[in-house]
Amino acid sequence: MSYTPELRERMHQDDTLARLRYLSDSPAEPPASANASDGPAPTEDHPDADPTPPAVPPTDGDEPARTDDRADQVDERSAPPTSTVGDISDQVPSKLREQMLQDSVFTRLSWADDVQPLEAAAPGDETEAADDRRPANSPDAAHITDLVAAHDKTWDSSAAGLPPGALPESTKSLSAAVIDAMDPDIRRILEYQGAAEYIAANKTDRPWLEPAAEASEPVQRIFTAIDQGNGHAHIRHGPMGDDQMYADRVARLEDPAQTDPSKRALSIDGLNENKQHYCAKESSRIHDVEAFVAVFAGAVKHPDVRQALALPWAEDREPRPVAIPIADLLGEDGHEACSGYRLAGSEARRVRKEWVKARAEGRDLTDTPEPEAERIPTFEGGMIIVRFAGNAAAKRYEIITLFPKPLAES
Incomplete structure (x- = not known):
């Protein structure tokens, strides 16, 4: 031998x-x-509420x-x-x-x-x-x-x-x-x-x-x-569960990070139980674990992300978000690893707010319009949005979340 x-x-x-x-x-x-x-950095709405460290420390x-x-x-x-x-x-x-x-x-x-x-x-x-x-x-x-x-x-x-x-x-x-x-x-x-x-x-x-x-x-x-780390990309925008979980997130404000089903049904945030969970008009994810890792590791190597992570830490400052084409991180058909839902209807946010409030208060929902979500048809041509937050204990920045955005919303 x-x-x-x-x-x-x-x-x-x-x-x-x-x-x-x-x-x-x-x-x-x-x-x-x-x-x-x-x-120059994207300015679209953050799909998540204020980022906080995991409630259960690793x-x-x-x-x-x-x-x-x-x-x-x-x-x-x-x-x-x-x-x-x-x-x-x-x-x-x-x-x-x-x-x-x-x-x-x-x-x-x-x-x-x-x-x-x-x-x-x-x-x-x-x-x-x-x-x-x-x-x-x-x-x-x-x-x-x-x-x-x-x-x-x-x-x-x-x-x-x-x-x-x-x-x-x-x-x-x-x-x-x-x-x-x-x-x-x-x-x-x-x-x-x-x-x-x-x-x-x-x-x-x-x-x-x-x-x-x-x-x-x-x-x-x-x-x-x-x-x-303190980020939640793999929790709220990763491969856990099926797509319905993410449809419920955008339509009913049910947080995938909330491991208690009863609390999730009440829209209690899974990473900060002192507040109600919030999601913008879309909920998207990378549904394949291998693709998710490829995106995260590839994003860390991106020059704009590296520049953001290398900034001197300051308590009152966060780096601006970075947008990277999905194809740059996963290849031409990488968008097939992405899926998501968006609120449906012209009054979607108002309908969702009223329904979630009525449910939390234990009211009869029979006559309350239920919020609806529709599947995002494709992420072809879309972007991966990378957001950052400061780690006060380590005096540095890290990726707090990343998620796919479809072309029309990038």
Whole structure:
């Protein structure tokens, strides 16, 4: 079995790996095989009420079996963790993992104890499974997957004004110095496991995490990072639930962020229960979790967004919103990942206000006109609107929300 000289050298000499005991008591280095290779801002109405931090603060919290090989795009310089810091073997790219399972360098270290080699999927199986999980209207799956893989390689939570990525429980005993000195590729693999643990531990209390529970490792990693910030884009404009939830949001002011059904029916805000939830005349979302991650990570890289996030923090100032074409972030058919509703009727806001008030007061609604919402027919040619808010504790700005706007409203 052969590895590139660079990979072998990093596996056996990396100080971070040594301190983590990933390759402790390693046997003598076998010779490399001869064939080893070297290697101006928009001004439209804000669809949400005043942004506030989540009512339930995120907390770090078993990783589901991987459903695809997207993580194969992780740089293969990553070294294999062992059971001494928790079983992270499944987080290593599958092709590299299969090599390790057959290599005496690792089997003598008991790295692969009780772990069986991955079986190759039948041709087309993975694609069919992935397509079955996607909405009827969905952009090119392969293109979105490629976008996420590219974003995953360069993802930096701090660049988005977010806390560091979640790490697994098995690393809790490591010192800050060890974590800070960790090789980026190893850190990314650990964040895959940390994200899976976080989602599994919190998806009941934070149901907006559920769409990412069976997603790829890169999606879970970035989605978890987003959830640990103060923004609500993934809660009110993301893949949770079905479209009816968002029709009810605009027509009945029922907040997707409100996890108590009785309070949601009373239009009590889910992120600030001291106020009534508000939505403008439209409610839109990115209904595919992979596409949502691609949009968020792509927006963070946009020069106008980067400029806004880099502004010196001031308590009485917020950066102006930024508008980015949906096609720039998701490709020509990216609008297929967007859906939404708008209020119907010339007196729609007045009708909604009166109906919501009557319901909250417990009045008979028989003779009260009910607000109606109509589906937004298309988001082709539309924009992603990115809004910002200050994080007073961190003295910085972050993305408080982002959402798709159809062409006529952009």
